Amino acid sequence: MPNTSLGIPTPADSVKISAIAEAMRAGFYKVDALMQEFESGGIARGTLPAGTDLNTLSLPSSYGIWLLEEDKVYPNSPKTSFSQNALLSVMPSATFRVVQRISEYNEEHFRTSPAGVFGNWRTNVTTEKLEQSVLLINRGILPAGTDLNTLNTDEQAGVWILEADTAYVNSPVENFSQNAQLVVAPAADRRTSHRIIEFNREHFRFEPKGVWGNWRTNVTTEVTGPMLDRISALENTGGLPIKSKEAILVRANGTADFEKNADTLDIPASMTKMLTMWLARQTITDARLDEAVILTSDDALDGSTPQLQAGDVITFRDLFYLAALPSHNVASELLANRVGAELPGSAAPRDRFIAAMNSTVQGWGWTGANFVTASGLSTANKATPRQMAQLLWRIHDEDTTLLGIMGELSRTVNITGANARTFSVDHSIPVNGNPGFPEFVAGKTGTLNNIVGNVAMMVETRGVRRVLVTMGALPVGDRYPDARRILNTLGLTDLPVPGADLSYTGSHIRIGNTNGQVFLSVAAAVLPENASAPGVIPAGFRPSSFSYGVLTANDSGTIRTVQVAITSAGNLSLVGNLGTDRLRGMITWPAA
Known part of the structure; x- marks a missing residue:
């Protein structure tokens, strides 16, 4: 029986695995490896429990790479059982036609999910002749x-x-x-x-x-x-597969723990509302928050839910909540109009407010920033991640009331007037969802469908607050896995691996354990070919059985992936890397 653990391969297995790695270089597995690395995030999910129905693995919580154990039964599998361990890759159907792929040593099975219904398994005959x-x-x-x-x-x-x-x-x-x-x-055949x-x-x-x-x-x-473009961008992102075009994680003193194109102008979308709310609060002080605002037919009230109507009476406080939590565009424009009417000048109230937005950020030294709407519904609005982070820090330092509003996860809004009613709204950031953000203090999303997905969050870990901003994710939902990956780097410590060359700028190999989840971060590190490091993973960080994932290798401009295995004994082994490869990536697994 061959060694199927991928822990420390036997000589015979090494020949087979090396052949597969060579085929990957030739392009046989180029696309599949990229799909696993970027759409599944390279998440090593561990062993899939025997008896699991593969049709149930369709939610984001299932995405990643699972181990199918030999001689175990899995309903709706292409085989009754496997003669040796196999890999199951579960990928998002929103991006790829192929959503499940099972890789054996000499066969590959795949199936699609047309219209949300699992299709039949097919065997890729090409790879049978690998x-x-x-x-x-x-x-x-x-x-x-x-x-x-x-x-x-x-x-x-x-x-x-x-x-x-x-x-x-x-x-x-x-x-x-x-x-x-x-x-x-x-x-x-x-x-x-x-x-x-x-x-x-x-x-x-x-x-x-x-x-x-x-x-x-x-x-x-x-x-x-686009995937390869993103891989090349990893050079400056600590090895993380961040799909967002720009990002920053910054402390109160301006020190960045992480950044990627942090000074590049992009579309802030509804993160613009942070500036709208901050500026409105210079006029609507705490004493005026419960002041009534009467809506009229002159107000533009269409385009946001919950729907507001002419004749509704709402407080400024609830307008702030609507702008902050569900990112209500009408509420932010109402704030701009009402506050703009109190600003000096002869222009229309909204125009006065927009002018004040731009003069304010110019005074802050925001080079290149520009705003033409208070809601963020314009591709002409421009700001950088660093600027947006500075704004959230300003709110933190100057306006604890607004910060508190932006940190509420839900709010019951009261409407009086002829059509009196109440409704509940929730924060657009999935704080308690998947992947979840238990560190969350306050924040704001920014979304223009099919254009950009952004998020700005103040977080607190171990008593230290930071601001995280990601911009330019597409698909827009990628902002949340990106944010989670960046936050997971906090608390990582250097991991000494024998033979590692970390002389390249920004190089590191680090490991951390957050709430029982272990993170291994590799950035621009060079390791010996097919490196093996017995016992290098310290106790408390090891998986209960074994886990594995992939790193990205960059050798003279050629992008490849390298298999990595971690055993319960703390052994770390790589398959497919050259001694000149600069490796990068993030691998996670649950600690034993």
Whole structure:
């Protein structure tokens, strides 16, 4: 029986695993590895309990990489049982057609979730021939003018280089703008016969009944370009797979514990409401918070829920709550209009308020910042993460009342007038959701669907308060996993790993334990090829059995993934890294 724990591989297993790693370099697993790393976050979820129905693994709490144990039964699995341990990757259906993938040593099974209903399992015949393909992997440069239809025998199987600006007959692209890889699969029983991998897309075609099919572009892998862009951005993000374009975690004195493009202008969206509320509070003091505001037909009341109506009477206090918690656009514009009417000048009240917003931030030295709406509903509004963090710190220091409003998780709003009623509103930040933020003190979201997803939060850990801001996430929901990953770095300590080269700027290997969840952070670290470090994980940080995940390797501009295993004995082992790779990533597991 082969060693299936992926703890310390036996020599025989090392040969097999090295072949798989080499195939990953050739592009066989390029997309799948990226999906696991970025859409599942590389989360090592541990062993899936025997008897678990795989159809139930569809919620965000299930995303990640699970171990399916040999000879165990899992309902709705493609096999009654597995002859050796296998990996199950559960991925978000919102981004990828493939939502579940099971990887055995020599087979791969996948299924889709059309319209939310699990499809049937399929076996990827291409990867059944993986062992044979990798033996023929380096075929060199394909001569110009070669007819790709002639590459159809096992002797031609392997990986060829298609040169840039060179013509090939029966190619899906007339000329490639840069070198591409052509993977020719073995002929027997194959489903995908030819696969061309460019930097940001992939083409494939079939050979049904011996007749060449048409080329198709793999829609699933069209996202690899943005993914690779994000990987390259990890150079300055402490090794974390942060999808948000910008982020900062900063203390009261301005010291940043984490930052990524923190001085880049982006669309704040509804985080603009923090400035709207702060400025409105310069006029609406505590003594005026319970002052009644009568809504009229002249007010623009459409576009937000709960719906406000002409004739409603609401207090300023509840307008602040509506703007802060559910990010009510109408409430923020009402604040701008009512306060603007009390500001000096002859322009319309709202225009006076917007002018005051811009003159205020200019006085604060916010270079490049600009605001044209009080609600944030404009792509013309601009600010940086550092500026937004400074604003939340200003609210903390100057306005404890507003900070308290922004920290409430729910509020019952009272409306009087002809249509008297009450309704409850909840904070838009999922403080008690998944992933959850028990450190939460106060905060504000910012969302423009299909454009940006932002979040600003004041958090407190071990008695120390910090402000976290992430901006530019797309899909917008990625802001919350990003925020969680950044906060998880707090309290990490250096982990000495034998042979590690940490001379690169920002390099580290760190480990931490927060509420029973262990975090291993690796940034720009170089380790010996296929490194093995017995007992390096200290007691109190080790998994109950074993856990594993992936790190990203950057070798001369080529992006790959490296498998990492952690055992209950504290052993750390890597499979697939070169001695020149700069490794980065975050791996988590529950402590024993």
